[in-house]
Amino acid sequence: MLVQMSSMRDAYAQALLDLGSKDSRIVVLGADTSVSIKTSLFADRYPERFFNVGIAEANMIGIAAGLALAGKIPFVSTYSAFVPGKCLDQIRNAIAYPNLDVKIVSSHGGLTVGPDGASHQTVEDVAAMRAIPRMHVVVPADANSTIALVSHSLTLSGPFYFRLSRASVSEIYTPTDEIRVGTANVLKEGSDITIIATGVMVNEALEAGRLLSNEGVSAEIIDSHTLKPIDSETILKSARKTGAIVTAEEQTIIGGLGSAVSETVCESYPVPVSKVGIRDTFGESGEHKELLIKYGLTPQEIVKASKRLVGSR
Amino acid sequence: MLLQKAVKIRTDILEMVAEAKSGHPGGSLSAVEILVSLFFYKMRHDPKLPDWPDRDRFVLSKGHAAPVLFATLAESGYFPVSELKTLRKLNSRLQGHPDFRVPGVEFPGGSLGIGLSAAIGMALAAKLDKSDYRVYALLGDGEMDEGETWEAAMAASKFKLDNLTAIVDRNGIQQDGLTEQIMPIEPLGYKWKAFNWHVLEVDGFDLRQVIEALEKAENMRNRPTVIIAHTVKGKGVSFMEWDPAYHGKAPDKDTVRKLVEHMRQE
Numbered sequence: 001m002l003v004q005m006s007s008m009r010d011a012y013a014q015a016l017l018d019l020g021s022k023d024s025r026i027v028v029l030g031a032d033t034s035v036s037i038k039t040s041l042f043a044d045r046y047p048e049r050f051f052n053v054g055i056a057e058a059n060m061i062g063i064a065a066g067l068a069l070a071g072k073i074p075f076v077s078t079y080s081a082f083v084p085g086k087c088l089d090q091i092r093n094a095i096a097y098p099n100l101d102v103k104i105v106s107s108h109g110g111l112t113v114g115p116d117g118a119s120h121q122t123v124e125d126v127a128a129m130r131a132i133p134r135m136h137v138v139v140p141a142d143a144n145s146t147i148a149l150v151s152h153s154l155t156l157s158g159p160f161y162f163r164l165s166r167a168s169v170s171e172i173y174t175p176t177d178e179i180r181v182g183t184a185n186v187l188k189e190g191s192d193i194t195i196i197a198t199g200v201m202v203n204e205a206l207e208a209g210r211l212l213s214n215e216g217v218s219a220e221i222i223d224s225h226t227l228k229p230i231d232s233e234t235i236l237k238s239a240r241k242t243g244a245i246v247t248a249e250e251q252t253i254i255g256g257l258g259s260a261v262s263e264t265v266c267e268s269y270p271v272p273v274s275k276v277g278i279r280d281t282f283g284e285s286g287e288h289k290e291l292l293i294k295y296g297l298t299p300q301e302i303v304k305a306s307k308r309l310v311g312s313r
Numbered sequence: 314m315l316l317q318k319a320v321k322i323r324t325d326i327l328e329m330v331a332e333a334k335s336g337h338p339g340g341s342l343s344a345v346e347i348l349v350s351l352f353f354y355k356m357r358h359d360p361k362l363p364d365w366p367d368r369d370r371f372v373l374s375k376g377h378a379a380p381v382l383f384a385t386l387a388e389s390g391y392f393p394v395s396e397l398k399t400l401r402k403l404n405s406r407l408q409g410h411p412d413f414r415v416p417g418v419e420f421p422g423g424s425l426g427i428g429l430s431a432a433i434g435m436a437l438a439a440k441l442d443k444s445d446y447r448v449y450a451l452l453g454d455g456e457m458d459e460g461e462t463w464e465a466a467m468a469a470s471k472f473k474l475d476n477l478t479a480i481v482d483r484n485g486i487q488q489d490g491l492t493e494q495i496m497p498i499e500p501l502g503y504k505w506k507a508f509n510w511h512v513l514e515v516d517g518f519d520l521r522q523v524i525e526a527l528e529k530a531e532n533m534r535n536r537p538t539v540i541i542a543h544t545v546k547g548k549g550v551s552f553m554e555w556d557p558a559y560h561g562k563a564p565d566k567d568t569v570r571k572l573v574e575h576m577r578q579e
Contacts, residue, residue, distance in 0.1 A: 027441070051437065051472070059464035062427045066434020069420065071366070072441070074434075090461075093424040094431060098413055 004171045008164040009107050011143035013038035015150045029060050031078040037107045039077050057082045061090035068100040080106035080122045095159045096134045105162040110250035111283045111291040112166035118282040127255025129161040130228050136160045137228040141202035142172045148179035165200045184231035190220035193306045194238040194245045198224050198257045201248035208302035232264045239265050244309040245273045253277035274305040315520050319349045323549050324573045325384035331569040333401040339559040341381035343484040343544040348385040350523040360390035363416040367446050370435050372420045374428020375453035376410040383407050391417035426459030433469050436477040450479045455487035457498040469537040470509035478530040479539045484546035488560045505539045517542030
């Protein structure tokens with residue numbers, strides 16, 4: 001099978017060029033990482049609408065707030081270790097509290113910077129952003145969904161945190177698939193177990209689904225790219241059908257997707273939820289694939305968790 | 314007329330914090346003449362059209378001075394002066410620190426160090442839109458401790474924001490004590506000069522000096538201006554002046570009644 005690999009930051013850069021050509025209110029801010037993140041393509045095409053503030057993330061968020069207050073639509077991009085990492089207060093007080101249309105699109109989330117080590121990896125960014133009132137949190141799984149979700153966010157008001165991966169990923173979607181903020185995508189229907197994944201773990205979940213299928217277990221696979229607002233309708237519908245859920249995310253299981261899914265089912269239709277994710281620890285240097293194995297973020301771990309839940313019924 | 318406005322706003326501040334039984338009178342009283350110069354003389358604004366796209370913007374970065382901003386906005390006509398007595402109360406628009414419930418508020422300042430960055434964003438937008446509105450940011454001298462202030466200082470001169478004026482309320486006191494004891498910030502003017510700003514120093518209670526500096530800032534090309542306004546925390550109330558305790562403490566109503574009578578007679 002020919003698998004097309006793609007880059008989310010290339011897709012994001014392309015989306016910015018397209019959106020920027022249609023809407024002159026769009027401005028882009030960078031913090032000395034714009035070549036790496038490819039927002040430099042926007043800077044080359046629209047230099048007057050690109051602001052490189054240097055290595056000063058807090059200031060970047062504050063400036064974005066001012067631009068939004070004066071009618072612009074700022075996209076703020078650097079590595080997720082630094083935004084939100086270095087500027088929770090600015091995001092909270094200058095962006096979310098006044099409910100401004102600022103899109104924070106951070107790349108290199110999760111363990112994908114691999115050899116750079118724990119200081120540059122993020123396990124907590126999604127949980128931190130989820131906890132801020134009014135913040136939307138989106139973690140796309142591939143290039144096409146990155147383009148679709150970033151584009152759709154322009155039609156919605158309020159602050160956004162997009163977390164992109166540095167890793168090359170297998171394409172899951174086509175450019176014409178309908179992918180919208182707030183609506184989870186059911187990628188494969190199943191009846192025995194629900195696997196809900198986000199970001200790079202969606203591909204791992206699809207692989208887990210194939211492995212389970214070989215063993216006669218029918219798994220429903222859901223891409224929950226939007227962690228907030230979580231699509232409780234799709235999750236509850238699947239929970240009623242399968243009666244058990246495994247979540248998969250490339251971040252701490254405290255406050256992320258597993259938590260959001262648990263919060264949803266606990267209140268309306270309690271079913272067992274098993275969480276595949278990083279278990280309250282920092283990462284370390286190593287290749288991304290090696291780290292995924294060491295920290296248990298693999299199709300095999302998803303299969304194990306699924307069989308445990310199916311078997312315990 | 315400006316002098317009378319200053320007296321009225323000072324008495325408003327005292328009455329509102331006494332009614333609220335909390336708030337930050339010291340850093341509000343030190344900034345009265347600065348806001349009077351802006352709202353009643355320099356700034357292009359219309360209280361009936363708070364969202365007018367070409368209005369000048371005022372960012373209160375030292376958001377704890379909300380009482381002086383609310384009093385000034387009310388005296389300008391953005392909302393009724395009678396509403397000031399709802400400050401800090403449940404369901405009031407007048408929150409402890411400014412937010413967008415109140416017409417005329419341009420930025421929810423309060424967490425220190427962010428306001429100048431936000432003002433830069435507004436000034437950049439003005440340049441992009443080829444609009445001639447100006448942006449003013451009032452910073453506390455305690456905010457000079459914040460790293461973001463200096464990130465913003467670098468950025469404003471990089472972007473040549475001559476439509477941006479920062480004003481530092483140099484009242485010498487932060488919450489824990491004198492700035493020069495808690496975290497020395499002098500030589501402050503030299504610091505801003507080193508960041509390529511046009512630096513002016515004035516007596517922050519002398520309306521003529523403040524206004525002249527604002528005019529000079531407007532005439533400066535390709536560089537942002539900072540006006541270091543030398544003031545006194547708690548100005549106008551003898552027992553509050555130079556007392557760090559009145560950074561965030563309200564005087565009681567009886568005391569304020571006597572003070573207000575005295576101020577009106579003067």
